[in-house]
Amino acid sequence: MSPVPPDATQILELAASHGLKLKPDTLSVNEAGLDYRVVMARDLEDTLWVLRIPRREDVSAKLADEKKILDFIGPRLGVAVPNWHIAQRNLIAYPALPGRPGLTLNPTSGEPVWHFDRESRDYARQFGQLLARMHAIDVEEVRRAGLVVETPEQVRATWASDLARVRQAFDIAPSLTERWERWLGDDSYWPRFVTMTHGEPYPAHVLLAPDDTITGVLDWTTAKVGDPARDFVFQKMLGVDAVFEATVDAYVKAGGQVWDRLGDHCVELLAASPLGYALYALTTGLPEHRAAAQAQLTPEAAM
Incomplete structure (x- = not known):
């Protein structure tokens, strides 16, 4: 602050x-x-x-x-x-709400400031259990509440549509286009079921007590029934395989359902993040956002 x-x-x-x-x-x-x-x-x-x-x-x-x-x-x-x-x-x-965010930004430098041990197996266990509770919410209840519900087919179709829209508005490095098209076309990456998801449950949106117990979750703007891997992406992004595995293990023990290529799918979701920022830039229409999006879509040109 x-x-x-x-x-x-x-x-x-x-x-x-x-x-x-x-x-x-x-x-x-x-x-x-x-x-x-x-x-x-x-x-x-x-x-x-x-x-x-x-x-x-x-x-x-x-x-x-x-x-x-x-x-x-x-x-x-x-x-x-x-x-x-x-x-x-x-x-x-x-x-x-009670607790403090697990991650904040230094107001001067913009650098991330971590307020818990990113390699904590206890946090991974709690986080996996939290996701299991959320993903177990009945999809029909969500539908009756009037929230967004996607099918597995719609999840992939939305990504394909987003890619097409971004290709019309920006130059994209061929290596990225080829990677994303391979991912979209390979059934083995994709879940055959959907769950209630938060969409961005990374540590800045997770509140922790002094003993690192999870006390709350913020920023539900992107929540919907969709790809359950959305909620695992940031655990994968931490880059510590044992933490990701501990999260998935706790999730499964709490009743969560996974598939063989969950981890690989999370890697591809991370790699596709420039598409999300490009769509954001198209929404805001600001030149600085467009320039930042273009730099992500053609990373070789920025080097």
Whole structure:
């Protein structure tokens, strides 16, 4: 979190316009998010609040969907999720959840700051069990709640459609195009079932107690029924095979279902992340985002 921001007065006025009176000297801002500014501040009763301020109109348009997800997942997950007290197009606010994020960014350098042992087998065990609980949620319940439900066929079709859209708007290195097409065309990578997923459960979105017990999960914007591997990707990205294996082992022991190439599929999902950023750049329309996306799609040219 950064020191008190230059627009602190406007933030205080925004909160007050929704009935939330905050102490000016308690404000701090995290500017790292692509979609939201995140403000932490205490109210007059000294309760700590989280304020999410949308950066763009397209972000505000997704608010109702995320609120629906939180209302559905909250009673079913076994750990805390945000309970929005204010949910308006220009402000989301809720009392801070217990715990601290496992990962933050240094506000000056932008470098990651880890707040737990990334090689902890205990964290891997807890995380695997958490995923097993979430993935066990009945898909028909999700459908009845009005949330997004994809079939296994739709999961792959969406990736193919995304690739086609990005190819129309950007140059892509042939090596990446060939890799992604091989992955899309090889049945052995892909699950034949879908589950309820968070989509981005990496340590910045996972809250931990002082003893590293998982206490909550943040940022449910991308949650849907889809590819269960989405929730394992960041464990794979840590690059420690034993941690990934411990996560999967705990997941299976807690009732989770896996397939032979889960790990390989996670590697390919990581390799396909430039597609996601390119779609983000097309959504924002900002030249700096487009340039960053192009650099990821043609990495040889950037060298």
